[in-house]
Amino acid sequence: MKQKDNCIIISHVDKYYGKKQALKDVSLQIEQGMFGLLGRNGAGKTTLMKTLVTLHEKQAGEISVCGIPISHAREIRGITGYLPQDFSMYPNMTVYECLDYLGMLSGMPKALRQKRIALLLKRVNLTEKKRSRVKSLSGGMKRRLGIAQALLHDPKVLIVDEPTAGLDPEERIRFRNLLCEVAEERIVILSTHIVGDIEATCENIAILNEGELLWSGTVTQLLENAKGKVYTAEIPTSMLPQVKRDYIVTGMLRSEHMVTVRFLADELPGGHGAVTKSAGREPGEPSVGGLPAGAREAMPNCEDAYMYCLHQHGCEIVGGDI
Numbered sequence: 001m002k003q004k005d006n007c008i009i010i011s012h013v014d015k016y017y018g019k020k021q022a023l024k025d026v027s028l029q030i031e032q033g034m035f036g037l038l039g040r041n042g043a044g045k046t047t048l049m050k051t052l053v054t055l056h057e058k059q060a061g062e063i064s065v066c067g068i069p070i071s072h073a074r075e076i077r078g079i080t081g082y083l084p085q086d087f088s089m090y091p092n093m094t095v096y097e098c099l100d101y102l103g104m105l106s107g108m109p110k111a112l113r114q115k116r117i118a119l120l121l122k123r124v125n126l127t128e129k130k131r132s133r134v135k136s137l138s139g140g141m142k143r144r145l146g147i148a149q150a151l152l153h154d155p156k157v158l159i160v161d162e163p164t165a166g167l168d169p170e171e172r173i174r175f176r177n178l179l180c181e182v183a184e185e186r187i188v189i190l191s192t193h194i195v196g197d198i199e200a201t202c203e204n205i206a207i208l209n210e211g212e213l214l215w216s217g218t219v220t221q222l223l224e225n226a227k228g229k230v231y232t233a234e235i236p237t238s239m240l241p242q243v244k245r246d247y248i249v250t251g252m253l254r255s256e257h258m259v260t261v262r263f264l265a266d267e268l269p270g271g272h273g274a275v276t277k278s279a280g281r282e283p284g285e286p287s288v289g290g291l292p293a294g295a296r297e298a299m300p301n302c303e304d305a306y307m308y309c310l311h312q313h314g315c316e317i318v319g320g321d322i
Contacts, residue, residue, distance in 0.1 A: 005067040007031045008052065008157065008187060013061030015047055015211075022047040023058070024211040034183040036202030036219075037191040038306065044211040045191040046085060049161050052189070053082045066156050066187075081150030085162040087142070091135035095126055095145060098134055102149050120148040124178060140171030147178060157187045164197055176201050199302035207309055214313045219302065225312075226264075226305035233292030234260050243292060248317050250304045262298060264308055 008030040015023035023044050039045050050056040052065065054073040063070035066079055089098050096117060103113035121127045124144040129137065137145065143163055150158055160179065164172040179188055180201055190201060198205055199219065207215040215222060230250070235243060240259050243249060251262035300308070311317060 006156075006187075007066070008189075009062075009064045010048075010052075011062045013048075013051070013063060014059050015044075015051060015056065016059050022211050023051070026061070026208075026211075026213050028206055028213065028216055030187060030189065031204070032183075032187050033204070034180060034202045035187065035189050036198035036205040037189060037208065038193070038195065038198050038205055039208035040193055042210070043193075043208040045193075045208055046161055047211075048208070049082070049084075049159050049189070049191050052157075053077065053080050053159060055082075078153070079156040081153070081155040081158045083143075083146040083150045083158075083160040083163060085165070087146045089134045089142070089145060089149070092133060094131050094133055095121070095137070096130040098145070099148060099152060103152055106153055108153065116152055116154070117148075120151055123151075123181075124148045125174075138171070140167050140175065143167065143171075143175055144178065147175075147182070151182065155186065157189070158182060159189045159191070161191045162193070163190070164192065164194060172197070173200075195303045195306050207306065209310065209313065209315050212313075214315075215309050222305045222309065223300050223302065226300035226308040228297065229264050229266060229308050230262060230298045230300045230304045231265050231292075231295045232260060232262050232298045233295040234258050235292050239292075248307055248311060250307050261292070262304065263292075264304065264311065265295075 008028070010026055010028040010030075013023055013026045014021065026044075026048065037045050037048065047056060051058055051070070052063065054070065054076050058070070065076050068075045068079070070076060090101070093101065099117045099120070100113055103116065108116070118127075121130055124147055126141060126144055126148065129141060134142065134145065146163075147158075147160070150160070163179070164175055167175060176197060179190060182188055190197065192198060202219065204218055205215070205222065206213060235258065237254070237257055237259050240252070240261070243261055243263065247263035247265060249261055249263045253260040298304075307317065
C-alpha cells in the first residue's frame with residue numbers, strides 16, 4: 001500500500017503476550033475522519049490502540065502513522081493523542097492546573113499552553129469548571145477533560161478507547177458529537193464494544209474478534225451484508241426460550257403475554273437453513289419444530305449486522321447473547 005501523510009497503514013501485524021497471540025495478521029488503512037473499531041471485550045482493540053501509540057511493540061508486520069514508521073516512537077507520540085479506557089488525572093488539581101502541568105511536562109511554552117488550554121476548555125465545554133478540582137467532576141466531564149489533554153499538543157491522530165462506557169445517555173451523545181467535530185480536521189479512532197456509538201458516528205469501521213480482523217468497510221456495506229438475514233415475529237412468552245435456543249436473537253420487546261423478537265435466519269423461518277448457534281445441534285442441522293409463525297423480514301440495524309458478521313466467521317454466540 002502506498003505511503004500517505006494523512007492516514008494510518010497497518011500491514012500484517014502480529015502481537016503476542018507470551019504464548020498468547022493478541023493480534024493475528026491485522027491489516028487496515030485508516031483515513032482522516034471518524035473510524036470505528038468494534039469488538040467484544042478481549043477482542044484485541046486495546047492492544048491495537050496501544051501498539052499504534054507506541055505503548056506496545058508489535059512482533060511482526062509494518063505500521064506507519066501519517067507516513068512515520070511506528071519504530072520512530074518519539075515522532076509518533078508527537079502527532080498522536082490518546083485517551084485510554086482507564087483514564088485518570090490528578091484528583092486534587094484543578095482542571096486548569098492539570099492541563100497546564102501536562103503541557104509543561106511535554107515542553108510546551110507557557111504562552112502556547114495558555115492559548116491551547118483556553119481554546120480546548122471552550123471546545124469541551126469546561127471553561128466554567130476550570131477552577132474545579134478534578135475529583136469533583138462527573139464521569140462525563142472527566143472524559144471531556146481527557147479529550148482536552150489528548151488534544152493539547154494539536155495531534156494529527158486522536159485515539160480513544162471505550163470513551164462512553166459508564167456515561168449516561170445525554171453525556172454519551174454530547175461526547176460523540178464532540179468526537180465528530182474533532183474528526184473534521186484529523187484522524188479519530190473510536191474503539192468500543194457499544195454498537196450504537198459506532199452507528200451514530202462512524203462511516204468506516206473494522207470488527208475484531210480474538211485478535212483477528214473479521215470485517216473492514218463502511219457501515220452501509222455491513223448493513224447490506226446482513227440484508228435478508230433479519231426477521232421479526234410476535235410469539236407467546238412461553239415460546240421465548242425455544243426461539244433463543246434455535247436462533248440468534250438480537251432484540252426483544254415484551255408485552256403482557258407476547259414477545260416481539262428480532263432474530264437472524266438464513267431464510268424465512270419454516271424452511272431449512274436457519275442460523276443456528278444452539279447447544280446440542282450440529283451446524284447445518286435443520287431447526288426443530290415450533291418455529292415462529294408469521295415471521296417477516298426486517299431491515300437490519302448495526303447490531304443485527306454486527307451479530308451476523310460474528311456468526312459468519314464462526315464466533316460462538318449462545319442464547320442470543322454475545
